[in-house]
Amino acid sequence: MSDGSLVCTERTPRVVAARKLLRRTGRERAGRFLAEGAQAVGAALASATAPADGGVGRSRARVFEVFATELAAERNIGPLRVAAAAGIPVSMITERAAAALSETVTPQGLLAVCARIDVPLAEALAGAPRLVVVLVGAADPGNAGTVIRVADAAGADAVVLAGDSVDPHNGKCVRGSVGSVFHLPVAVERDVAEVLAGCRRAGVRLLAATADGEWDVFDPTASAALAQPCGWLFGSEAHGLAAEVAQAADARVRVPIYGRAESLNLATAATVCVYATARAQRAATI
């Protein structure tokens, strides 16, 4: 591993090509993105090497190659063996190359070049979903990743990034999701009206999370509604949901504020709503 000729630098063509994936245009052109760090790479490899009928809830990820520094390789022998066994090329890279491929202050030294994970809206909403999370105009990739992780944890069937939302393949989003972008179907659809129509065709009731919603998410009326298939609409951090989107939903639901805070942030409000739904749906089926 100390032989320089075997180790890719930041100028090696495959590293130069991978580096273009740090930008949205580069990702869209290549149809690929970078997953960085042990958790994201592990989730990518687990998905890519899962049995075809593994019931993973979404189609398998595709991993084209893995990059690892010498230090990262020592720390991640398991994942690298999984990659090698599946015939996925593993390339050693220098620390400088790892830094060039990273958007973080402390590069992880382990990266996977993956095929885009987003699926068409109709595919994400196939199969009678019971819990769908829709982010409308989500601007912060870290928040979007956190919500994808919460949706996954709560057993959601799909996440949709609607309107002018961040790219789910953005490095901060992939990291914030801690592997969850590989766990459940994620669709990207700019046309919000089409997303609402798609959710209705899929049989979910649309609930808009708004600070002044007519339902308290913990009210018995809301709980009864949550036990049915639901699609939650969450707006942007800065502006919330546009009034016309909130009005287009079947109900507007607020998270109760019992103290003196004015509001919750996007990720924590979504956590209350999505977990309240998961709880209501499980209580109803017992």
Next chain:
Amino acid sequence: MSDGSLVCTERTPRVVAARKLLRRTGRERAGRFLAEGAQAVGAALASATAPADGGVGRSRARVFEVFATELAAERNIGPLRVAAAAGIPVSMITERAAAALSETVTPQGLLAVCARIDVPLAEALAGAPRLVVVLVGAADPGNAGTVIRVADAAGADAVVLAGDSVDPHNGKCVRGSVGSVFHLPVAVERDVAEVLAGCRRAGVRLLAATADGEWDVFDPTASAALAQPCGWLFGSEAHGLAAEVAQAADARVRVPIYGRAESLNLATAATVCVYATARAQRAATI
């Protein structure tokens, strides 16, 4: 306002003194900290100028002075009038001075120099609290601020930063709390055993949030327990709660993971636990 002699620069002594508050040692020496931005400064002024018997749930904040750039002053006439009416000095500062006092990429141009808001543990836990949030070894100031905001929103009686936790007066924590550091009592106590003893003396049952807890937070047994006064213990992002702290609690409680995510992050896990408690306590009193 365009007369330079009336506008403080980054070299004006009061700005130089305020700048020292960006560091924990400076804050500890002065007993003061900086609140930045319209929401934090507004919350500081609202607390500082509240009637003594305003039932605000905590003692009043103290604001020594307010700094504003010309642009920020135009945008925040209301808060500046509140300050002036209360006899709090308002100083105009240059954009460079605002940048020197800010830890953010885009300085807000509005800052308040405040007296530390932390109170002794016994004071924070006075008055038969029903919901206490304890962060043990919270390392990330943004996460700590988010949890303080969630605790406030859920109507918690107090937040305790225990062990080797971040300073709640850290700029990122104050910003993440979006004013909530001024809304409920916050105590800082390094001695974790003393925090646990203090909570027990205050009559709250200690619940440790752990991934492998024996109770599911949504189980009926847990819900019955949550309806009683509770103190939640949350560990650090990286390591969770130390085993001896979790064992010292009255019960260990997990957030159910219905999907394929391995876990939730600190802020979202705390959101589920704290809101489940608020819900159980309100359902019990109806």
